[in-house]
Amino acid sequence: MNARSELSIATVLIGFSMLNYFYLIPTQVVAxxxxxxxxxxxxxxxxxxxLAYLAEGVRCWRKEKLAQSEGGSCSTGGGKLMVRPLAMLVVTGAWVLSMxxxxxxxSTFVFLMIASRIFGSKSWSKTLILSVAMxxxxxxxxRGLNALLPEGPAEELINLILG
Amino acid sequence: MGEIFGNLWDGAVFALSLWNILAILIGYAIGIIAGAIPGVMAVTAMVLILPYTFTLEPLFAIAMLMGIYKGGAYAGSITATLFNIPGTPEAAATALDSYPMFKQGMQKRSLEIALWASVFGGTVSNFLLVFTAPPLAEVALRLGPSEIAALILFSLTAVITLLGDSRMDIWKGFISITLGLMLATVGLDNMSASRRYVFGIEDLDNGVPFVLTIIALLALSEVFIQAEKVGGFTLGEAASAVSKIIPYTWKQRWLDLKICLKDLIRSSLIGSLLGALPGIGATTAAFVCYGEARRSAKKNARFGDGDPRGIAAPEAGNNAVAASSLIPLVTLGIPGSVAAAVMYGAFMIQGMIPGPMLMMEHPEIIYGLFVLLIVTDFLGAFVIALPFISVVQKIFKNLNYSLFFPGVVVCCVVGVYAEEFNVFNLRIFLALGFVGYIMRKMGMSIPPFILAFILGPILERNTRTALLLSNGSPMIFLQSPITLGLLILAAVALGWSLWRKTRGGKSVLEVPEEFKH
Known part of the structure; x- marks a missing residue:
């Protein structure tokens, strides 16, 4: 992460802290x-x-400006968000909501089919076996433990078959 | 001393049943598999198993989790040796010498040195736990609310100041802790039973569930991180590089023991001491032990080229951390590592709160746990690890990551759902998983967040009780010498680490950047 991102995160945290002081604590705690x-x-x-993080970010930003030609950085962290994790988040979210x-x-069958493709699965047969079997x-x-998972058409069909 | 041996005997009678031994073996096998898979840690396996322990007998559940923990602590060295890909971050130090040894055809020698060093380090650490825990627990019982609050503050500060490599890391660590403490305030106020931060949602009245939080932050965020590395693991290529295999003779075993003995003892003690400090972790211990072994070796040592001491030292060190990191948990009720936090969760699920009271009121449980810990190292090594070594290469060459990680997500979701059979929890789980991913991308450490989340309610209860006792005066935190001492220590530790970073000094507990959590 560059110093600019560190500064943005620090600002968001300060903003959240203010929101907590002036809105969340009065309405969600005191009330x-x-x-x-x-x-x-x-x-x-x-x-x-x-605030300390912000001050460190400012120091970093100045340092980066000075050392721009050398490409030095005092920031830490892993960088940009990637597409695949975001796709996994969306797919997992859709699975949880549709369950x-x-x-x-x-829902789990569909999730496993899509998620394994996101993870780069090339074998349709193995993906299909996992998605059906799991x-x-x-x-x-x-069912054996007498515990219920969310039910839908497939579970109703199994219930009918098993009586 | 006599009382400790008596309690150990009672613990052994109480805990050493066929079922508990079976639990250890099952756990050790799961731990070995999980720990050996790059990207999956033993803690992840512990977290996945945790929600299913509701229905198990207390000692069976705890024995199984301990087996996973111990098995995972050794297993990282397997893929480190065979593929030069550490299964766990702490095994990265082992790979520096175990992989070169493997390339010379000494696969069996390398894996066995790692195994025996793990057993040695684990056993030294187990005995340290057995003999230091009872006196520490007696001291802990005399602590009042202000002392406990100061102790928790000191522990949380120590986690950050010992591990931060830059001032930025320190501030991020503290922010991580504060966010963990904030999340712990969601739900009913534990003193007045009024609602806080629930936004009218009744499902949040009991707070954010503990098991859900650690599964989301550790396992789900890890899956998101792994999604970035699709195609990054190629286990098969490295392993196919070796054609000749040199047998490991008993004479060679004896020679290796003689060469490594000094390093085994030193690394076991270093690992045990570092493990007892909150937040240090096995990775740091492994690198410190490797560094010490290298520093104390003669000039003709072959470190980096398959020296047995380069395998024995980090393995003994990182396995010694496993038991000693339970010292703060069983004596003070404060988990000092993420694995200890999972064990804390397992105790809570079984209706027990680990700490000095449990040790005094139910010594058979705690001493039974100690006996199981001692037994785990030997049983796991002989019954599970040794036979496993011969088949491990085949298993991991054929592992399909594109199917494995989606399967992990399904296990996580089912585990979270099974805890309360509530679909709403799955939404919190997903949100927290993504928060964990974002935090890791921002360079914020997850373990301090989890530790703060667990310790938050205890910190709040003790802080508020202390203030009630003093009629609202914060001077109570300065009156007791223990409280004052702990607060000064926390402030000095923070000041010292900030000063050290300002001067540009490097941490003595240095771990390469790519192996940090």
Whole structure:
């Protein structure tokens, strides 16, 4: 990460701290009848550390400007967000949200098919075997334990078959 | 001393059942597989198993988790040796000499040195835990709320100041801790039972579930990180480079023991001491031990080219961390590492709170745990690890990562769902997983966040109780010499590390950048 990103993150944290002081603590803590002392104490700590982080970011930014020709940096962190993790997030989110409506077996089947492609799976047959076997095995294990996973058309069909 | 041996005997009678031994073996096998797979750590396997321990017997569940922990601590060296790809970050130090030894055809020698060093380091650390825990627990029982609050603050500060490599790292570490403390305040106020930060959502009244949080932050964020590295692992190529295999004779074993003994003892002690400090971790211990072995060796040593001491020292060091990192947990109720935090969760799931009270009221459980720890190293090594070494190469050459990681996500989601059978928890899980990923991309460390999240309620309860006792006066934190001493120590540690970074000094606990969590 470059110094500019570090400065942006520090600013966001300071902004969050302010929001917490002036909106969240009054509406979500005091209004509910709880003591604001401890949350305010933690928030003050966050503000102090975020300010120190901001100051360090400014120092870094100056240093980077001076050493621009040498390409030096005092920032830490891993850099930009990548497409594949974001795709995984979206797919996992869609799976979790659809589980209540489609049931565990169908939603997990679709999730595994797509997620393995995101992870670069080239073999359709292996992907298909995993996508079918894993939800079915988990579903039967839960059934054996008398625990319920979200149900949908596939589970209803299995219920009909098994009586 | 006599009392400790008596308690150990009672613990052995209580814990050494066939089922518990089976639990150790199952756990060790899972730990070996998880620890050997690059990108998956033993802690990840512990986290995945954790929600399923609800239905298990307390000692069976804890024995299994300990088996995973110990198995994983050794297993990282397997792929480090065979493929030059450390299964766990701490095995990176081992790879510096184990892979060159493997390339010379001495695969069995390299893996066995790593295994025996692990058993040696683990055993020294186990005995250190057994003999230091009881006196420390007695001291811990005399601590009041202000002392406990100061102790937690000191632990959290130590985690950051010992590991930060730059001032930026230190501030990020503190922000990570503060965010963890903030997340812990969500839900009902633990003193007045009124709601905080729940935004009218009843599902949040009990706070953010602990198991969900660590699975999201450790396992799900790791899957997101691994998604960036698609195609990055090529295990097969490295392993196919060796054609001749040299047998490992008993004479050679004896010679290796003689060469390595001094380093084994020193590294086991260093690893045990570093492990007892909160937040140091096995990776740092392994590199410190490797550095010490190299520094103390004669000039004709072959470090970096397959020297047995270069394998024995880091392996003994990183395995010694495993048991000694439980010292703060069983004596003070403060988990000093992420693995200890998972163990803390396992105790809580079983309705027990680890700490001095548990040690005094149910010594058979704690001493039973100690006995199981001692047994785990030997049983795991002989029954699981040795036979596993012969088949390991085939297994990992054929591992399909593109199917493995989606499968891990399914296990995570099912585990989280099974905890409370609540779909809402899955949404929090997903959000926290992404937060964990963003934090890691920003260079913020996850372990301090988790430790702060776990310790947050204890810190709050003790801080507020202390303030109630003093009628709201913060002077109570300056009146007790222990509290004052701990707060001064925390401030000095912070000041010293900031000063050291300002002067541009390098940490003595130096770990290469690519192996940091």
């Amino acid at each position: 509910e009848g709880s003591s604001p002392v401890y949350p305010a104490l933690i928030n003050t700590m966050l503000l102090c550390f975020a 209540e409506y489609l049931g565990f077996i169908i 939800p079915l095995i988990i579903s039967f294990v839960f």
